[in-house]
Amino acid sequence: MKMMIQADDYGITRAVADGIVACAKEGMMTQTGFFTNMPWAEYCAEKAKEAPNLLLGQDLNLSTGSPVTSPELIPSLVQPNGAFLTSSMHKKLDQTDPHHAKYEEAYLEYDNQVKRFIELTGKLPGYIGGHAWESDETRRALNDICEKYGVVNLIKVLNFSLENDLEMRWARPIQREDGRWEFNVLTQSENDPLAWFREGRFDEILNRALQSEEVFMLHTHAGYLDRDLLSLSSYNMLRAMEAGFLMSDDLKRWVKENNVELVNIQDVIREKK
DSSP states (O other): OEEEEEEEEETSSHHHHHHHHHHHHTTOOOEEEEOOSSTTHHHHHHHHTTOTTSEEEEEOOSSSSOOSSOGGGOGGGBOTTSSBOOHHHHHHHHTTOTTOSOHHHHHHHHHHHHHHHHHHHSSOOSOEEOOSOOOHHHHHHHHHHHHHHTOOBHHHHGGGEEEEEHHHHHSOOEEOTTSOEEOOHHHHHHOOHHHHHHTTTTHHHHHHHHHOSSEEEEEEOOOOOOHHHHHHOSOOHHHHHHHHHHTSHHHHHHHHHTTOEEOOHHHHHHHHO
16 A cells, blocks of 8 residues: 655744654655745745655645735735735635636746745755635646646646545534634644544544555644744644654554555656656
8 A cells, every 4th residue: 555644834834844844754744735935934945854755845825924926916816914815815705706816816926936946945846736725717827837847736646546634534623604614723632633543533544545556645734833823724733633643653553564655746656657
């Protein structure tokens, strides 16, 4: 069995980057998507060098933090203060105008985020994915950016992979009327994925993965917690809980006992050629 272990949102804060790198050093993280628009992106790019086994992809982002592009050039994507419209703001606008975000502006910002990735790392992303909110226009822009740079669109290749959204199993999100997921901090801290693993509550997922010839993707938002994260994302406590699960002896033992080969998306693509 082959398994990818992914964490989204590398660099959303310094602590999240620290946690993902720690998981990779333990051998239990194979790929992650970098936010290059955050003010601490240089720190996070340098931090990633501590885990050369970690495939650094890119999560193109239009809803967290501020853009790389000058805000006046992308008015449909930003608030008056120059920060991105949040995902909940975008979703609210979608109710009256699902095309409020302009393709040309999304393409420009995505292009500048990829250029920033190259500037920070000296190479192209290992893959490109999206983040949180999206629309028809932003999906088209992301796909066109992937074609421009010749970088794999992660969403397009996941159709041959089994995928598990870990947080949807144990963090019990509430979906609001506006479509936004709410993750209560107390609920997150009370539902430990390592405890669930020990109780056999992931057995159905993992047994299905073991019996399949497809690649299984353990999809997480692992990372450590800091003050910035609490202000930026409702995915907060669950990141630290997932990091603890991924670095646990229990999961490492399961991987070893079941002869699980940990891979990243580039490994999978090379094998399919």
